[in-house]
Amino acid sequence: MDADAVARVLLGVPIFGALTEAERKEVAAHIRSRRFARDEVVFHRDDPAGHLYVIASGSVKVAIPDEQGHEIVVAIERDGAVFGELALFDDAPRSATVTALSETQVVTIARDDFLRVIERSPRAIREILRLLARTVRRASGRIEDLVFLDVPGRVAKCLLDLAAANERNEVELTQDDLAAFVGATRVSVNRALADLEGLGAVAVGRRRIEIRDQETLRRQVRY
């Protein structure tokens, strides 16, 4: 990515948008850009951490894996979003695994390079605190979903989120993937999908699900 493209990406992210142009240039000088293919892992849980990531284009899923190879998706992030931010504030390893959902371009910046610039900008500090607050809400929202939503509700919500991340009414994934996304078994996810298909909300194909009626899908998300 050339310097102009990096500058454009940074400008769209609240933390970096809060910097002066000179400060943003300083950040940009330390940035590296990387590309990930679909299904490629950006980092694994328990990897040593030290970089912040910004999505220039594409989308990723943030998931917590267990030892048996199951996973639960905490968030789906798309261009303009920041991830890996916890690495900036403590020395603990990565808390989640991040995988590209589509061809994805990211820019990364090392903790020290980031903090050196940000520390001088009260507005950027506020944006970081806001970002952390949002992440707290997101995590407690996931807990809420798992406790209060039944499997059909979680499936419906997940399909809506994925469609929004892809910006189209079709998501490419297997029923096993979907089961992992919502923290349920394949059997109960199958049943939920069959019901949603019966309602005309989705059409289920091989390795892809088409969303036919977002409104009906939304109505299945009942707390």
Added chain:
Amino acid sequence: MRPEEILAIAGTLGDVLPLEVLPDADRLDLGNSMALRKFKADEVVYHQGDPAAHAYVVVDGLVKVLLLDENGRELLVSLHRRGEFFGELALFEQGPRDGTAVCVVATTALQIARDGALRVLGRNEGARRYMFERLTRTIRKLESQVGDLAFLDVASRLAKYLVEVGRAGKMPLTQDDLAAAIGSTRMTVNKLLADFERRGLIEVGRRNIRVLDESSLLREIRA
């Protein structure tokens, strides 16, 4: 109460709340932005949906934060003991409270106004580091709760919760609280507690559960 008196009370939390990182001027500013509040057992500090302008620090007592759904079901997201913040997202985000804070036992808390806290955070790197780390820890804890809900059965979740909360101190929780904390029902929790008690892992009193055999309780946690 004068700021000096409030600061003296805040100072008694020195082992858990590092006020000494602040220079005198910042400490005084914070003192002017704080009030001391006393709550009875079961008293509500704030309700979900309330406008939010304060953060709190527990001086003495125990506070639980609940998320409520439309059907009145409760999810206990966190417990806060001496020296711990709650409601601190109000400092960084405009917007209503996303949970309800209730005192489990009679509780004294410092109430900190947003503007004062933000001034001090803006001026002081030590205070910022502290807040960044705290939010980071909260996020990690919530993410691990998401993983537990997705991967652990109810008995495992209860065992894990009892170990974690037991390590932090006394546990004046009702069985409803426990059910709300692990996303289960009172009836299930009641049955599991009786089983743990019969096997000598815990002792169940009124509003008080004591862990007797932590290592056996840990062995109950199976993914």
